[in-house]
Amino acid sequence: MRSVGLRRRFAVLVVAAILPLAVMSGVGIYALVQQQREQADRSSLELARALGTAVDGELRSTVAILEGLATASSLDDADMDEFYRVSQRVVATRPQWRAIILHDPSGKVVMHTGYPQGRADLAIAEPGSFDQLVRSRQPLVGPMRRGQRGEQGIPVRVPVLRDGNLRYVLTAVMNPDAIVDVVSHQKVPDDWIVSVFDIKSARVARSREHAKYLGGPPAPGLQRLMAAVGDEGVGPTYALESDALLTAISRSKFTGWTVAIGIPTANVDSGVYRSAIAYGSGILLSMLLGGVAAFAIARSINRPIGELRRAAQALGRGDMPALTPSDIHEIQEVADALIVAGEQRSRDEAERERLLAAERNARGGAEHARRRLEMLASAGAVFSRSLQPHATLEAIASIVVPNIADWCRVDLVDAEGKLQRALTHHSDPQKTRFGQELVQRLHASSETPGSMAWAVATGRSHLAHFDPPNEFDRIRDRDLLTFAQAIGLRAYFIVPLVARGRTLGAMAALQSESDRQFSEDDCALLVELAQRAALALDNARLYADAQSARSQSETANRVKDEFLAMLGHELRNPLAPIVTALHLMARRGAQESAMERRIIERQVAHLMRLVDDLLDVSRIARGKIQLSMERVRIQSVADRALELTQPMLERRVLPVAVDLPKEPVVVNGDPVRLAQVVANLLNNAAKFTPSDARIALSVRVDGDVVEIVVEDGGSGIAPDLLPRVFDLFTQGEQGMDRHAGGLGLGLAIVKTLVSMHGGTVSAASEGIGRGAMFTVRLPIAQEAAAPDVASAPTASVDSHGGRILLVDDNVDAAQLLEVVLVDAGYDVRVAHDGPSALASLDGFVPDLALLDIGLPGMDGYELASRLRADPRLRSMKPLRLVALTGYGREHDRARALATHFDEHLVKPVAADLLLSTMAALLGSPVAVAK
Structure with missing residues (x-):
């Protein structure tokens, strides 16, 4: 392999570092320029949006004043x-308004503040927007x-509505x-x-020479940009004075007006180029200084490396190396290592022997630790097999x-804090019995x-x-x-048994006979x-406590459900005669007590809603709510909720503002429960x-x-209450009068039903x-919209008579209901208990029997069974x-229908519903109310 000198390697390193840096520098400069341009585009567009918002604010302020004036x-x-x-x-307080004009729907000027009252020869200056408002x-x-x-002038128009009809059109000319x-x-x-620019692209305002260009069209370049980008965008244009601009436009969704902001191109480019020059200069200077430093460092390393080579050769010969100190830390460390290596050689043999002895000791300790870990693992496995204290004690002994x-002994503290003998164990059963007798x-x-x-006592x-025998002294x-x-x-x-900060007892x-002693390792184990x-043992205790608590909780929950059912029954029973009495009063047309009847009806409806909320909460807690899912339009749900809350909302000075989409919006849900959700929110707002x-x-x-939003301008919600507003029985602070009322159940029911x-x-x-x-927020059904299901027409019963047996231990309820039934044309016999009802069959054979369930002595279920079996009726x-x-629980209805009853009605029941149900069961004709 051909060797290469350190200096040449450094030269290659410098070149390899400079070339990528130069390339990336060019890419970075280009990216910087692009980023500066994009930042300028975003800033100008945001400014155009802000200015458009300010213009919209001025126009909305005019609309708000006109809407207030329209209520005069x-x-x-x-x-x-x-x-x-x-x-x-009003015009005197708004210097930028030219006039206020009032038209009738046909376009005739009824009033113009710029002319004397009664002037009839005035025409509409801009009829297009007038027709659009109509x-x-x-x-x-x-x-x-x-x-x-x-x-x-700029016409700002609002409708003047009375009883849903357009009475006038009110216009402010700005x-x-x-x-x-x-x-x-x-x-x-x-x-x-x-x-x-207004909606017709006519210039309404200009920051430069406004009067000269008022009413004129946009510059040609701006016209093309507006056509290309739509509602908002950025692009190059030329001003009417021929200046090159970077222009941002934003069109208002409220008015259709367009705001255009032109920034001179020179202002944008100058900052971009200055940043690019500064960035590029810094990169070039860094590259130059890096190259000079690399060559200097390579030269300073070569000399001490040569000395290290000579020292290594001396160490190989067995000589102690002599080295000149170096100012390069790494080279000096190598030199020190060479010196230490020579000194270390003489100590290696002795150290090797010591390590071998330590290794033998460590192996023995590891074996002991392994046995200890195995025992602890076995103990953990045994302890985890059962949550019974007796099994845990047997595991300790084994x-x-x-x-x-x-021997092993365990004493445990009982529930009263007294120490009890729990375990005495020896491997010999006979000695175990002997030891148990001793302790x-x-x-x-x-x-x-x-x-x-x-x-x-001490925890030690x-x-x-x-x-x-001597040391026993x-x-x-x-x-x-x-x-x-x-x-x-x-x-x-002996060691105390402590778990979760609680002393449970002691183990010894x-x-x-084995003559063994306890070592430190034995004690630690x-x-x-x-x-x-x-x-x-504590887990076993907690498990037993949990089982006991669960049993108590189930008992308390059952008692609570029975209490709520009884509460609903006891509250509905007195409401039944009140509702019936109101029905009779309404039929008799006593107008002098109409106000008092409405007050009683509202309060009875409020009590009925409280009872229904209590029973709904009980059903929710037990998971008994059943949904009847179908495809339903949200518009129908909103209409039904408004109908349900109408008695509360109709007393308001300002009606509810309703904004529903024109296109059908369909969800999969229970229409009754969804209407209950929206009605609860509207009631809460009211x-x-x-x-x-x-x-x-x-x-x-x-x-x-689909989002259903109920918004109000009422008392609001405190920040500390907001996270808990959907919890059961949670309410904001109310005055002593509790004018808002309620039990804090409505929003909890809303959350549960929406989640379902x-x-x-x-x-x-x-x-x-x-x-x-x-x-x-509810998921929208994916299929096509379902048609609205028409509400069932209200039915009025045209009774042709029949014999009715009415059995109720509430004398007031029975008397009033008898009057209603007799007034409807029925022959009625009243009884207040089961034996009286059966006795009445000797001279009266009914076609239909209305039975209360909670009768004294013989309940309604038993009475129904005896009526079905009575030979006088066969x-x-x-x-x-x-x-x-x-x-009124689902369980009660199911039991009634399963035990001889044809229908189950919950008190208080509306007279119309009762009569229509009876007519249907007796086969009487039902006439639909027109």
Whole structure:
């Protein structure tokens, strides 16, 4: 192999380093230039967006003022003189407005602040935007046009709606100078050019020579750029003054206006080129200095390397090398190593012998450690086989005896803190029985070091060796001495059993007939075994506690479910006669108590909703909620939710703002439960929002997900409450009056139902008094939209009579329901218990029986069974049975339908529903209400 000198290698290294660096430097400079240009494009586009936002803000401010003016009461009364005076005052406060104009939907000018009231010969200056507003009924900004007096103006129009009808069109005519003011406030550099164009591409404002170019079209280059990039983009253009520009444009989605910002190209390129020159110069200088340093270093290394070569040759001959100190650290280390190598040679033989002896000792220690690890592994495996304390104690005995000691003892602390004998073991069963008898009658004091009680009390280990019989004299405790003499004790080691910071007892290993002693390794092994045994015993205790806690929890849960069912029954029973009484009062047309009836109806509905929420929470906790999945339109869900919450929302001054997509949005879900989700959110918003504050319900599509958003301007949510707002029974702070009411269940039910539909729900609020927003996200069904399912028409029953047996122990409920049924044309017999109902069959054979379930003595299920089996009813057509009860769980309904009943209705039941159900069972005709 041909040798190459160090200097030549360094030269090749320098060249190899410089060439890639030069190439990468060129690539880096090019990338820097491109990055600077892209940064300029992004900055100019962001500035155009910001300026467009400012222009939109000015126009939206005008729309907001007009919308406020559109609510004037003078428009309701058609008092144009008063509205003219109000409009004059508004124009006086807005110097950039030329006039306020009021048109009727046909285009006739009803009022113009620029002319005396009553002027009838005025025409619409810009009819296109007027016609568009009449069609859309949404606020808009029209293109700039010249008015009656030849002045340029920007029409901003809003609809005036009354009862859903377009009454007027209200227009503010803005001076284009208002837009110029917005542009000038942005403090754009003087050499930049900013232009604003309306939806017809007419120039509304220009930062340079505004008056000269007002109303004109964009420059040709700008026109091409606007056509090419669409709503926003960046590209080169030329100004009307022929200056080369880098232009960014942004078109507003609200107005359709376009903002264009032109930056002189020289400003952009100068910074790019300065950066490139600085970067390139630094790279070239670094490359030059690197080459010079490489050649100098190579020269300084050659001389000491030659000395190292000569020293190595001397070491090979057995001579001690002599070296000149070097200022190169690595070379000096090699020189020092050569010197140390000579000195080390003489010590190698002695060190080799020492290492061989150490290796033999280490092998013996490793074998001992292996046996110890095997024993610990065996102990871990044995301890893990069972969670029963007795099995753990047997495992301890099998490990300690006879591998480590002749005897093993374990005492454990019971639940009352007393020390109990748990284990006494010897490999000989006869000695085991002998030792157990000893420890049951001998109890060493806790003051005696080395006793089991002492180890538990102090938490310390104790090691002792004896040479009987003389050394037994050291034992002062009589019981401990008797035990030592009885078994011929030679040594013992006791260690407390501690797990998770709790002392469970103590374990003792004892030597007797084997004459073995405990070494340090034996004691360490016993300590580790005690730790593992204590953990196993504690695991067994925790398992037993967990089993007990689980049994108690299941019992408490069953009691809770039974309580909720009974609570629902006891709450619904008194509500039933109230609902029936309200129905009778409404049928009798007592107008003087109409207000009181509405109040009672609202409060009863509130109580019914609280009961339903409680039972829903119970079903959710037990996983008993069942969804009836089908394809459903979100628009139908929103309509149903608004219908459900109408009694609460109709009392508001400001109605709910609803924004639903025109195209059908379909999800797979349970329409009833989804409507319950949206209704709960609307109820929540109504409870915590003043009647004159905003509540909005909107539906929007985001990819393959539909978002249902309920937003309000109410009391908001505190930051510390926001993470827990969907937890059960969680509510914000309320006053002593608790005007909002509720149990804190609605949002928890919402979260559960949304999760069951594969969706998510989130809450957001900026804090107290800042309102709240709840967003439900559901996956959209992929198939084509399903048609709306029409709501079932309300049915009114045209009864042709029938014999009804009504059995209810609630006298008030029975009396009122009897009046309703008699009023509907039925022959009714009332009983308040099972025996009375059966006795009534002697002179009255019913066609249908309404039975309460919770009857005294004989419940409704037993009464239904006896009615089915009664011979007095067998010759007639089958008796129809309806369970009318306060027990409303799915379990209760299933049990009723499975035990003789034809229908199950939950109190309080609406009279119309009850009558229609009875008519269907009796075969009476049902007329659809028109």
